[in-house]
Amino acid sequence: MRKWYNKLFLNDVRNAVEKYNMIENNDKIIVGLSGGKDSVFLLYSLLLLRENSYLNFDILGLHIDIGIGIDMSDTEKFCRENKVPYIYENIHIIDKIFEDKKSPCYLCSKMKRGAMARIAEDNHVNKIALGHHKTDIAITFLLNLIYTGKLETFKPISYNEKHNLQLIRPLIYIDEKTIEKVVKDEQLPLGKNKTCPKDKINKRNEIKVLLENIEEKYPDFQDKTVRAIENFEQGNLWL
Numbered sequence: 406m407r408k409w410y411n412k413l414f415l416n417d418v419r420n421a422v423e424k425y426n427m428i429e430n431n432d433k434i435i436v437g438l439s440g441g442k443d444s445v446f447l448l449y450s451l452l453l454l455r456e457n458s459y460l461n462f463d464i465l466g467l468h469i470d471i472g473i474g475i476d477m478s479d480t481e482k483f484c485r486e487n488k489v490p491y492i493y494e495n496i497h498i499i500d501k502i503f504e505d506k507k508s509p510c511y512l513c514s515k516m517k518r519g520a521m522a523r524i525a526e527d528n529h530v531n532k533i534a535l536g537h538h539k540t541d542i543a544i545t546f547l548l549n550l551i552y553t554g555k556l557e558t559f560k561p562i563s564y565n566e567k568h569n570l571q572l573i574r575p576l577i578y579i580d581e582k583t584i585e586k587v588v589k590d591e592q593l594p595l596g597k598n599k600t601c602p603k604d605k606i607n608k609r610n611e612i613k614v615l616l617e618n619i620e621e622k623y624p625d626f627q628d629k630t631v632r633a634i635e636n637f638e639q640g641n642l643w644l
């Protein structure tokens with residue numbers, strides 16, 4: 406690991422994990438691997454965290470193929486080299502998803518989560534780690550505010566009661582630009598060939614452009630968003 410990685414991102418991962426008690430000794434954690442940069446960065450970060458802390462936990466990689474057949478062979482190889490068991494599951498839902506004209510992304514995400522929970526249970530896993538990061542937090546916050554009039558975004562940890570599972574998000578303090586840089590510098594493996602046909606045409610991308618515009622004038626907007634959520638005081642709103 407490069408010396409400056411602590412300052413660049415690993416301390417932030419450690420802070421998030423400690424502050425929200427995301428990982429404990431003997432946890433068995435599935436890392437959801439989509440083939441994208443965020444989740445492979447998450448896997449890399451958790452491997453570094455385990456290597457550079459007192460925490461001892463098991464990591465498994467899981468790719469759910471929705472039926473688009475992304476080539477994950479480089480990711481699989483990376484897992485093998487790092488002694489991370491890799492699970493692949495094809496759930497063949499692509500046709501079903503696109504029958505739903507209104508909210509295919511919502512349906513896809515719900516079905517993927519269901520499959521992940523089932524596979525976690527089969528493998529006696531107690532936590533699933535997802536690659537949502539600080540930029541996602543800010544985008545989701547703005548998206549909910551603008552489109553649904555709600556103050557709502559991802560939580561650092563959420564609990565799936567039905568499967569007795571915790572969903573953890575260790576990257577909540579890391580912004581997307583940092584992730585892009587490290588993925589490139591470390592040549593972390595991405596999925597190849599096919600991408601989702603709905604990529605870049607959904608509302609999230611529209612809000613992402615809005616966020617970039619805001620950041621031109623207010624560069625610390627993502628930090629301020631996280632700070633506002635963490636320091637939320639009920640008395641300051643109409644509750």
Ligand SMILES: Nc1ncnc2c1ncn2[C@@H]1O[C@H](COP(=O)(O)OP(=O)(O)OP(=O)(O)O)[C@@H](O)[C@H]1O
Nearest residue numbers: 437438439441442443444467468469534535536537
């Ligand atoms: N097909 C999948 N198989 C396993 N895990 C997944 C899959 N799709 C998404 N995930 C998990 O859910 C997280 C959030 O999903 P989302 O589709 O929003 O990804 P993203 O923000 O584009 O991230 P990435 O760059 O990793 O694709 C991912 O970071 C990953 O941990």
